Amino acid sequence: MSAQFISSIEPGKQSVKKRFILWFDEISRKQFDLVGGKNASLGELRQIGARVPPGFAVTTQAYDYFLKKSGIGKKIFPMLGDSKSKSQRELAEICKEVRRIIINSALLEEISIEIAKAYFKLCELVGMKDLPVAVRSSATSEDLPWASFAGLQDTYLWIVGAAEVIIKVKSCWASLFSDRATSYRNDMGFSHDREKISVTVQKMVNSRTAGVMFTLNPINGDKSEVAINASWGLGESVVSGEVTPDEFLVDKASLEVKKRVLGEKDIEIVPVSGGGVVEREVSETRRKSYSITDEEIRELVRAGLRIEKHYKNPSDIEWAIDQDMDFPENIFILQARPETVWSRKKTVSKEEKKEEDTDYVIDLLTRFFK
Structure with a gap:
């Protein structure tokens, strides 16, 4: 045509x-x-x-x-x-x-x-x-x-x-x-x-920052915590595993960040004039800066908890923050699905859980970041 x-x-x-x-x-x-x-x-x-x-x-x-x-x-x-x-x-x-x-x-x-x-x-x-x-x-x-x-x-x-x-x-x-x-x-x-x-x-969201969020701790299944991965640009760099993103662990009750790890974030995916996207290097200054603020994290977690409540199950969520809009209207949900890995796991002892953690993380990354 x-x-x-x-x-x-x-x-x-x-x-x-x-x-x-x-x-x-x-x-x-x-x-x-x-x-x-x-x-x-x-x-x-x-x-x-x-x-x-x-x-x-x-x-x-x-x-x-x-x-x-x-x-x-x-x-x-x-x-x-x-x-x-x-x-x-x-x-x-x-x-x-x-x-x-x-x-x-x-x-x-x-x-x-x-x-x-x-x-x-x-x-x-x-x-x-x-x-x-x-x-x-x-x-x-x-x-x-x-x-x-x-x-x-x-x-x-x-x-x-x-x-x-x-x-x-x-x-x-x-x-x-x-x-x-x-x-x-x-x-x-x-x-x-x-x-x-x-x-x-x-x-499309013209993303300043994007990433993924789990409304539980994906390492140990703790449902009192929310895990967030964030990086500069479009979220494909995170979901594909191309970057080491910023990592945050948030308490559901207080919405306070319990743990944060600065990721390398050496590349970002950005749009090209006329259509399509390209991968480019991130400046050293931005690499050494967190890609999301605590205020944005709290708003993102609130959105995640509403989704979790609706599905009656912890969720895997993709999100983005639009650089052309004002907070909080600039925070968007791009995709969400009920978390299934921990929901399917049987109750195990602490010793068994330690042995399963490594296998679980490999399975999670293979399933989610492809």
């Missing part, structure tokens, strides 16, 4: 019977099958009043319609049928071909039009013509209590323009068949043709 055609599309209501687009404010956990784990959580957070940047979901119905109408589903699923018995090299070749088929297939016009309309409407709502957005995968297997699919599909940051958003949506669909995601489905016994994927399109 040409950029000229995209530019001629006017915002409006969906013109198809299937729901290819759902706005966050329309979404709750009840639409999990339609919007996937990430989008279901974002909609739920908006409903409880959390400060979540606006956006919309490209639904699993759009993905299904694309596979069926184009005939791609009939091509790729037989290829994946016996992939569990393949070697790692053979599986990689199959997955590469599946992704190639999806990427090289034209996205159906009826889906492209709805995505473009939604993007233009989001630009209008925010008051910015070419709004930078994050385009993220939101699979129906994400955030399940018995499986850790989160982070196995793609994310694209600071995407500008309807045409680029449409391209990235298709790239997210293709990422459902990455080597890691396909292998993990095989290991967990998930059927490839029953797995669905939605896509998140969300206003």
